[in-house]
Amino acid sequence: xxxxxxxxxxxxxxxxxxxxxxxxxxxxxxxxxxxxxxxxxxxxxxxxxxxxxxxxxxxxxxxxxxxxxxxxxxxxxxxxxxxxxxxxxxxxxxxxxxxxxxxxxxxxxxxxxxxxxxxxxxxxxxxxxxxxxxxxxxxxxxxxxxxxxxxxxxxxxxxxxxxxxxxxxxxxxxxxxxxxxxxxxxxxxxxxxxxxxxxxxxxxxxxxxxxxxxxxxxxxxxxxxxxxxxxxx
Amino acid sequence: xxxxxxxxxxxxxxxxxxxxxxxxxxxxxxxxxxxxxxxxxxxxxxxxxxxxxxxxxxxxxxxxxxxxxxxxxxxxxxxxxxxxxxxxxxxxxxxxxxxxxxxxxxxxxxxxxxxxxxxxxxxxxxxxxxxxxxxxxxxxxxxxxxxxxxxxxxxxxxxxxxxxxxxxxxxxxxxxxxxxxxxxxxxxxxxxxxxxxxxxxxxxxxxxxxxxxxxxxxxxxxxxxxxxxxxxx
Amino acid sequence: xxxxxxxxxxxxxxxxxxxxxxxxxxxxxxxxxxxxxxxxxxxxxxxxxxxxxxxxxxxxxxxxxxxxxxxxxxxxxxxxxxxxxxxxxxxxxxxxxxxxxxxxxxxxxxxxxxxxxxxxxxxxxxxxxxxxxxxxxxxxxxxxxxxxxxxxxxxxxxxxxxxxxxxxxxxxxxxxxxxxxxxxxxxxxxxxxxxxxxxxxxxxxxxxxxxxxxxxxxxxxxxxxxxxxxxxx
Amino acid sequence: xxxxxxxxxxxxxxxxxxxxxxxxxxxxxxxxxxxxxxxxxxxxxxxxxxxxxxxxxxxxxxxxxxxxxxxxxxxxxxxxxxxxxxxxxxxxxxxxxxxxxxxxxxxxxxxxxxxxxxxxxxxxxxxxxxxxxxxxxxxxxxxxxxxxxxxxxxxxxxxxxxxxxxxxxxxxxxxxxxxxxxxxxxxxxxxxxxxxxxxxxxxxxxxxxxxxxxxxxxxxxxxxxxxxxxxxx
DNA sequence: CATGAATGAGCTTTCATTCAT
DNA sequence: GATGAATGAAAGCTCATTCAT
Numbered sequence: 019x020x021x022x023x024x025x026x027x028x029x030x031x032x033x034x035x036x037x038x039x040x041x042x043x044x045x046x047x048x049x050x051x052x053x054x055x056x057x058x059x060x061x062x063x064x065x066x067x068x069x070x071x072x073x074x075x076x077x078x079x080x081x082x083x084x085x086x087x088x089x090x091x092x093x094x095x096x097x098x099x100x101x102x103x104x105x106x107x108x109x110x111x112x113x114x115x116x117x118x119x120x121x122x123x124x125x126x127x128x129x130x131x132x133x134x135x136x137x138x139x140x141x142x143x144x145x146x147x148x149x150x151x152x153x154x155x156x157x158x159x160x161x162x163x164x165x166x167x168x169x170x171x172x173x174x175x176x177x178x179x180x181x182x183x184x185x186x187x188x189x190x191x192x193x194x195x196x197x198x199x200x201x202x203x204x205x206x207x208x209x210x211x212x213x214x215x216x217x218x219x220x221x222x223x224x225x226x227x228x229x230x231x232x233x234x235x236x237x238x239x240x241x242x243x244x245x246x247x248x249x250x251x
Numbered sequence: 252x253x254x255x256x257x258x259x260x261x262x263x264x265x266x267x268x269x270x271x272x273x274x275x276x277x278x279x280x281x282x283x284x285x286x287x288x289x290x291x292x293x294x295x296x297x298x299x300x301x302x303x304x305x306x307x308x309x310x311x312x313x314x315x316x317x318x319x320x321x322x323x324x325x326x327x328x329x330x331x332x333x334x335x336x337x338x339x340x341x342x343x344x345x346x347x348x349x350x351x352x353x354x355x356x357x358x359x360x361x362x363x364x365x366x367x368x369x370x371x372x373x374x375x376x377x378x379x380x381x382x383x384x385x386x387x388x389x390x391x392x393x394x395x396x397x398x399x400x401x402x403x404x405x406x407x408x409x410x411x412x413x414x415x416x417x418x419x420x421x422x423x424x425x426x427x428x429x430x431x432x433x434x435x436x437x438x439x440x441x442x443x444x445x446x447x448x449x450x451x452x453x454x455x456x457x458x459x460x461x462x463x464x465x466x467x468x469x470x471x472x473x474x475x476x477x478x479x480x481x482x483x484x
Numbered sequence: 485x486x487x488x489x490x491x492x493x494x495x496x497x498x499x500x501x502x503x504x505x506x507x508x509x510x511x512x513x514x515x516x517x518x519x520x521x522x523x524x525x526x527x528x529x530x531x532x533x534x535x536x537x538x539x540x541x542x543x544x545x546x547x548x549x550x551x552x553x554x555x556x557x558x559x560x561x562x563x564x565x566x567x568x569x570x571x572x573x574x575x576x577x578x579x580x581x582x583x584x585x586x587x588x589x590x591x592x593x594x595x596x597x598x599x600x601x602x603x604x605x606x607x608x609x610x611x612x613x614x615x616x617x618x619x620x621x622x623x624x625x626x627x628x629x630x631x632x633x634x635x636x637x638x639x640x641x642x643x644x645x646x647x648x649x650x651x652x653x654x655x656x657x658x659x660x661x662x663x664x665x666x667x668x669x670x671x672x673x674x675x676x677x678x679x680x681x682x683x684x685x686x687x688x689x690x691x692x693x694x695x696x697x698x699x700x701x702x703x704x705x706x707x708x709x710x711x712x713x714x715x716x717x
Numbered sequence: 718x719x720x721x722x723x724x725x726x727x728x729x730x731x732x733x734x735x736x737x738x739x740x741x742x743x744x745x746x747x748x749x750x751x752x753x754x755x756x757x758x759x760x761x762x763x764x765x766x767x768x769x770x771x772x773x774x775x776x777x778x779x780x781x782x783x784x785x786x787x788x789x790x791x792x793x794x795x796x797x798x799x800x801x802x803x804x805x806x807x808x809x810x811x812x813x814x815x816x817x818x819x820x821x822x823x824x825x826x827x828x829x830x831x832x833x834x835x836x837x838x839x840x841x842x843x844x845x846x847x848x849x850x851x852x853x854x855x856x857x858x859x860x861x862x863x864x865x866x867x868x869x870x871x872x873x874x875x876x877x878x879x880x881x882x883x884x885x886x887x888x889x890x891x892x893x894x895x896x897x898x899x900x901x902x903x904x905x906x907x908x909x910x911x912x913x914x915x916x917x918x919x920x921x922x923x924x925x926x927x928x929x930x931x932x933x934x935x936x937x938x939x940x941x942x943x944x945x946x947x948x949x950x
Numbered sequence: 951c952a953t954g955a956a957t958g959a960g961c962t963t964t965c966a967t968t969c970a971t
Numbered sequence: 972g973a974t975g976a977a978t979g980a981a982a983g984c985t986c987a988t989t990c991a992t
Contacts, residue, residue, distance in 0.1 A: 061294060062382045065987060066954095075953045080988065144440035145378025149295045154441070162441060192451055193459070200433035207377035208387075208395060218425055226426075230463055276976085298962060308978050313963065527760060528848045531966060541974045546967065610906035611844025615761045620907075628907060658917055659925070666899035673843035674853075674861060684891055692892075696929055742955085764983060774957050779984060957989080968978080 044082050044092075046072040051093050056138025056206065060090060060146045060153070091156055097136040099160040105168055116176030117232050120194070123172055124228055127198060133220065137202035144203060166191055173235075182235045190235070197227040277315050277325075279305040285326050289371025289439060293323055293379045293386065324389055330369040332393040338401055349409030350465050353427070356405055357461055360431060366453065370435035377436060402427055406468075415468045423468070430460040510548050510558075512538040517559050522604025522672065526556055526612045526619070557622055563602040565626040571634055582642030583698050586660070589638055590694055593664060599686065603668035610669060632657055639701075648701045656701070663693040743781050743791075745771040751792050755837025755905060759789055759845045759852065790855055796835040798859040804867055815875030816931050819893070822871055823927055826897060832919065836901035843902060868893055872934075881934045889934070896926040 050071035054063040065086055069079040083089040105126065112119050131137055143161075147154035169191045176182030201220055283304035287296045298319055302312040316322035338359065345352050364370055376394075380387035402424045409415030434453060442451065516537035520529040531552055535545045549555035571592065578585050597603055609627075613620035635657045642648030667686060675684065749770035753762045764785055768778040782788040804825065811818050830836055842860075846853035868890045875881030900919060908917065 058382060059378055061292075064985090076987090077953050077989085078951085081952075086987065141377065144436050145292060145374060147440050148443070149291055158441070189451075189455075192456070196430055196433045196437075196456075199437070200429045203377055203436055204429075204432070207380055208391075218422075223425075223429075226467075230467070234459075234463070297960085307976095309962090310964080310978055311976075314976070317963095319962070524848060525844060527758075530964090542966090543968085543974050544972085547973075552966065607844065610840065610902055611758060613906050614909070615757055624907070655917075655921075658922070662896055662899045662903075662922075665903070666895045669843055669902055670895075670898070673846050674857070676847070684888075689891075689895075692933075696933070700925075700929070763981085773955095775983090776957055776985080777955075780955070783984095785983070953990100953992080955989100955991090957987100959986100961985085962983095964981085965979100968976100969974105970976095971974080 043072070043074065043078065047074070047079060047082060047089070048093055048096050051089050052097060052135050052139075055090065055093060055142055056135050059142055060086075060150065065089075087150070087153060090153060091160075094139060094157060094160060097134075098131065098139060099164065101130060102164045102168065109168065109171060116172065116179060116181040117236070119172055119175065120232065120235075121228055123169070124194070124198065124224065128220070128224055132198060132202050138206045140199060141203045141206040144199075165195075169194055176235065185235070193234070194231060197223070276305070276307065276311070280307070280312055280315055280322070281326055281329050284322050285330060285368050285372075288323060288326060288375055289368050292375055293319075293383060298322075320383070320386060323386060324393075327372060327390065327393060330367075331364065331372060332397065334363060335397045335401065342401065342404060349405065349412055349414040350469070352405055352408065353465065353468075354461055356402070357427070357431065357457060361453065361457055365431060365435050371439045373432060374436045374439040377432075398428075399424055409468065418468070426467070427464060430456070509538075509540065509544065513540070513545055513548060513555070514559055514562050517555050518563060518601050518605075521556065521559060521608055522601050525608055526552075526616065531555075553616070553619060556619060557626075560605060560623060560626060563600075564597065564605060565630065567596060568630045568634065575634065575637060582638065582645055582647040583702070585641065586638055586698065586701075587694055589635070590660070590664065590690065594686070594690055598664060598668050604672045606665060607669045607672040610665075631661075635660055642701065651701070659700070660697060663689070742771070742773065742777070746773070746778055746781055746788070747792055747795050750788050751796060751834050751838075754789065754792060754841055755834050758841055759785075759849060764788075786849070786852060789852060790859075793838060793856065793859060796833075797830065797838060798863065800829060801863045801867065808867065808870060815871065815878060815880040816935070818874065819871055819931065819934075820927055822868070823893070823897065823923060827919065827923055831897060831901050837905045839898060840902045840905040843898075864894075865890055875934065884934070892933070893930060896922070 047068065051063070051068045054068050054071065057063075063086075065079055066076045068089070069076045072079070079089070083092060105123075108126070109119070109123075112122070114122075131140075143154070143157050147157070170187050173182060173185065173187055173190045173194075177184055177187075201218070201223060204218065205220070280301065284296070284301045287301050287304065290296075296319075298312055299309045301322070302309045305312070312322070316325060338356075341359070342352070342356075345355070347355075364373075376387070376390045380390065403420050406415060406418065406420055406423045406427075410417055410420075434451070434456060437451065438453070513534065517529070517534045520534055520537065523529075529552075531545055532542045534555070535542045538545070545555070549558060571589075574592070575585070575589075578588070580588075597606075609620070609623050613623065636653050639648060639651070639653055639656045639660075643650055643653075667684070667689060670684065671686070746767065750762070750767045753767050753770065756762075762785075764778055765775045767788070768775045771778070778788070782791060804822075807825070808818070808822075811821070813821075830839075842853070842856050846856070869886050872881060872884065872886055872889045872893075876883055876886075900917070900922060903917065904919070
């Protein structure tokens with residue numbers, strides 16, 4: 019950019035402070051809301067505090083989000099459901115083995131969700147779903163279902179290609195989900211109160227779970243992981 | 252009892268109505284409180300509703316429990332911490348192999364906690380610990396710590412007897428805990444919203460986890476379950 | 485009493501414990517109530533605590549006094565209004581000078597009321613009269629008015645006998661009352677919070693006030709105490 | 718102001734309605750609170766009623782004062798403790814005799830406190846100090862102590878200048894305080910219930926007390942007012 | 951657009967009084 | 972008579988949401 023730009027040029031190029039902030043508002047609010055929802059839960063988070071942390075007034079929050087529930091939904095969309103499209107695309111173009119795909123999927127979850135504040139949303143939904151049915155339905159529809167479907171497709175791919183043994187897919191999904199969601203939940207709750215000596219190392223924890231999982235899913239494993247739900251007749 | 256009991260016998264046996272209710276009150280209140288805490292969480296449970304469900308008035312609740320927090324603590328003692336003594340005793344007199352002891356412990360947890368409303372308490376603490384520090388400290392002290400200690404002793408027993416491989420005990424404890432707590436959490440939260448076709452069968456789920464676990468813990472397993480934290484140097 | 489009294493004699497003479505206690509009940513309750521009313525005020529005194537301090541149950545209190553207000557009235561009658569008859573009698577038979585009568589009256593008040601817990605009732609009425617109109621009316625009728633009348637008669641006697649100068653009697657009454665009631669009030673309120681070095685010595689305080697008063701009332705005093713209200717026309 | 722003021726002038730002069738109310742709120746609330754505290758006492762005054770009398774809702778009150786106790790403290794600061802600075806300044810620059818200073822002090826108290834609603838605060842503290850220890854401590858620190866100190870300095874000035882006889886200062890302070898506080902207390906309590914014929918005229922009452930006091934304090938008085946505490950050895 | 955003053959339903963806890971035993 | 976379990980109105984305080992400015 020030339021050094022001799024006129025005032026009007028500046029005005030055109032660098033948006034006026036107010037305008038720039040205006041565009042940034044929703045993002046700042048979403049970031050503040052994510053933090054606070056994760057810290058305190060949905061019910062215990064006060065709208066005013068979200069606003070304050072985003073550097074705006076209480077009224078402004080309701081200018082962008084018509085209610086606390088809508089704010090929460092926006093947080094979920096921004097941080098979780100928005101990512102499913104990319105994941106689906108990655109799945110469609112993935113070229114390695116299904117075991118690699120599963121490993122990749124889990125690590126992607128960890129990096130993009132589990133290891134970020136977004137994991138707190140999962141914990142939060144687990145605890146408050148009961149009190150906010152509309153939120154629960156929304157989450158079920160926007161997150162649980164797509165996540166389920168994605169994992170299903172991963173497993174189905176393995177089965178179709180003869181890499182995984184035939185299985186009850188739903189059971190398989192939960193078997194993958196369980197250790198991940200436990201990790202996300204624990205990290206954001208009682209894990210915080212535990213002593214310093216008994217801290218989970220998530221990377222190792224995940225590594226173990228993945229290998230155990232694959233050991234159970236792989237076609238020829240004399241696997242320990244063989245309940246009726248997963249085994250072939 | 253003989254069919255020819257005199258009136259005085261009846262009087263002795265069937266307590267006056269008021270008397271009977273008085274004795275039953277705390278139990279009725281604890282039962283109602285357990286249900287509601289599990290359904291709605293601590294903060295969202297209203298004292299008045301607990302009272303109503305127990306069939307008494309608001310004031311009566313505070314006759315027996317000096318505050319909502321004390322009520323909650325009583326619920327925890329009644330349903331969880333009260334059971335550790337029995338478990339410790341069972342542990343001390345258990346005569347089978349350590350694998351059997353672990354299996355037994357986990358199934359006992361499932362039957363006495365995991366498969367009852369008490370499991371909801373675990374979920375609840377996971378979500379609300381942050382907002383009620385005193386409750387969190389209480390739970391840590393009354394439940395987490397004793398549970399940890401008990402599991403540690405089980406694992407230590409196996410290691411001492413040469414049945415389990417040497418391991419980082421704390422990591423081992425979490426490895427046992429994870430699938431159980433996930434189960435308890437899921438059942439009482441998003442599990443409720445899931446469709447009817449993708450229901451977890453807890454018995455099978457547990458069976459799988461236990462065997463996987465033992466596979467990982469056993470001395471000679473070429474175990475998949477071998478992170479640094481658990482392996483021998 | 486003879487040492488060989490039969491059991492039935494005992495029963496007749498020494499009332500059975502239950503019966504004796506029954507007769508003593510109201511007195512024990514009144515004593516407990518006086519203490520607590522003085523300590524905490526009327527509104528802040530809980531019926532249950534009165535009962536407990538009297539060693540009976542809450543229900544029993546309401547057996548003897550139909551409400552907290554009635555209890556309070558009984559306390560007032562027992563400790564204050566009940567004494568006016570004796571005072572009136574003493575006044576009627578008093579043979580000394582009117583100055584001596586006034587001195588005697590004030591010291592009698594101090595010994596029988598001011599220096600006892602009953603003084604707390606005065607303080608209490610000063611504070612809570614506004615909130616309990618019925619109590620205020622009762623107190624006005626049972627205590628203020630008779631006290632006023634009594635003092636009036638004392639002053640009138642002095643005037644009639646030419647010992648005191650002619651005066652506005654009502655103003656004279658207040659002039660006598662003021663330092664006494666201040667003392668009673670202070671002792672039971674902020675006097676309690678003051679440091680140890682600035683304690684009022686009631687005897688001295690009273691002595692000063694009485695002499696000042698008489699100085700002002702006496703016929704020939706070139707008294708400082710000469711407002712219009714008290715002076716002769 | 719000219720009669721031809723433009724619209725913008727009006728806008729500048731008459732603040733927006735909302736704005737004006739906002740600035741006025743604390744004052745309106747303090748005024749309403751003072752009235753009600755004086756009428757009913759601290760405990761019996763309901764926050765909602767204060768709000769209603771100030772023309773706002775319950776919530777608004779707590780927007781300005783974080784609790785009922787803080788509201789009360791603010792009332793005390795506004796109406797009493799806030800005046801000590803001015804009094805101390807007046808004392809420092811006073812040029813007349815100490816007798817005049819004392820007269821002036823007492824009349825100033827009467828005009829600025831005793832004859833206003835603020836006098837009710839004194840009565841209120843006398844009655845409720847025991848039930849609200851934190852308030853009592855606050856009042857002791859913010860009012861009693863400074864008041865004591867101020868009076869002490871007045872008396873000390875008289876003694877130092879040889880105008881007053883040597884005396885026990887603390888006793889002297891109480892001797893000045895007593896009739897004033899009685900007046901304040903009586904006016905706001907039983908004085909309200911008394912018949913119309915026996916009303917105290919405060920001005921006269923004060924005049925008498927002041928002269929009696931000076932009579933007792935003055936160096937050469939053959940004073941009636943001579944207890945040990947006040948007399949010279 | 952942005953603000954923040956205002957609202958009022960809602961929640962925990964207290965306590966005088968009743969009444970079945 | 973005596974008991975104490977039960978009641979329920981009332982009071983302090985919070986917070987999502989609105990709306991005048």
